[in-house]
Amino acid sequence: MRVETIDRLRQIVAELREACPWDKAQTFHTLPPLTIEEAYELIEAIQENEEAAIIEELGDVLLHVFFYARMAEEENRFSIDTVVERLIQKLIARHPHVYGNARASDARAVLAQWEKLKSTETNRSVVGGLPERLPPLLRAYRLQEKAAAVGFDWASLEGLLSKLAEEMSELRQAISAHDLSAASAELGDVLFVLVNLGRHLGIDPERALHQTNRKFEKRFQYIETCLREKQKSFSECDLEELEAYWQQSKSLYP
Numbered sequence: 208m209r210v211e212t213i214d215r216l217r218q219i220v221a222e223l224r225e226a227c228p229w230d231k232a233q234t235f236h237t238l239p240p241l242t243i244e245e246a247y248e249l250i251e252a253i254q255e256n257e258e259a260a261i262i263e264e265l266g267d268v269l270l271h272v273f274f275y276a277r278m279a280e281e282e283n284r285f286s287i288d289t290v291v292e293r294l295i296q297k298l299i300a301r302h303p304h305v306y307g308n309a310r311a312s313d314a315r316a317v318l319a320q321w322e323k324l325k326s327t328e329t330n331r332s333v334v335g336g337l338p339e340r341l342p343p344l345l346r347a348y349r350l351q352e353k354a355a356a357v358g359f360d361w362a363s364l365e366g367l368l369s370k371l372a373e374e375m376s377e378l379r380q381a382i383s384a385h386d387l388s389a390a391s392a393e394l395g396d397v398l399f400v401l402v403n404l405g406r407h408l409g410i411d412p413e414r415a416l417h418q419t420n421r422k423f424e425k426r427f428q429y430i431e432t433c434l435r436e437k438q439k440s441f442s443e444c445d446l447e448e449l450e451a452y453w454q455q456s457k458s459l460y461p
Contacts (some may be wrong), residue, residue: 426456
């Protein structure tokens with residue numbers, strides 16, 4: 208990226224803070240919900256592999272970085288230069304296999320080294336530091352990933368599958384006992400093991416669930432279309448008829 212391009216963006220953000228009523232009204236308290244929205248829009252564009260949308264959303268996320276830095280600069284706290292300089296320092300310090308004498312043969316070794324350095328720098332738990340507002344599936348994945356980086360992990364898929372069977376059995380027992388509190392806890396355990404299974408298979412559980420959600424949405428909308436064509440409502444159909452439409456939808460949206 209050219210220096211003049213960055214300088215131009217910095218100038219525009221400063222001008223907007225001075226001239227635009229909406230931009231002037233934003234604070235460190237009003238902007239975070241919009242930042243979260245922009246991050247999700249970027250993730251969706253990446254998942255859909257839409258290049259134009261990815262470029263657009265990356266720009267929006269970058270704007271937020273500059274916006275926060277500009278607000279901080281106005282309060283004489285820090286600037287975008289401070290942000291970039293700190294990032295450079297951290298990247299160099301966290302990659303001693305590139306900028307030092309350490310060795311890391313693969314991505315797993317790099318991750319383990321990264322987590323070890325982080326815990327040393329901050330003197331906090333290996334699994335600490337994750338935002339509480341992370342989506343639960345993603346948070347579970349990252350907790351497991353961090354623990355695995357220091358060697359706390361399942362040795363095989365077989366062990367994980369056995370654990371899943373164990374947790375499912377405990378869930379069934381809680382359901383049979385009509386113990387809703389226990390069933391909730393056991394369901395959480397089942398989901399946690401499933402996330403771990405996905406991680407071991409190299410499957411992103413967030414993406415997998417996203418794909419299933421989209422598939423269900425399309426199949427269900429197909430049923431709605433069929434019912435509209437027949438001028439019928441769901442309440443006017445028995446389960447056998449709905450199941451027939453569902454099976455048709457599966458061939459269209461596998």
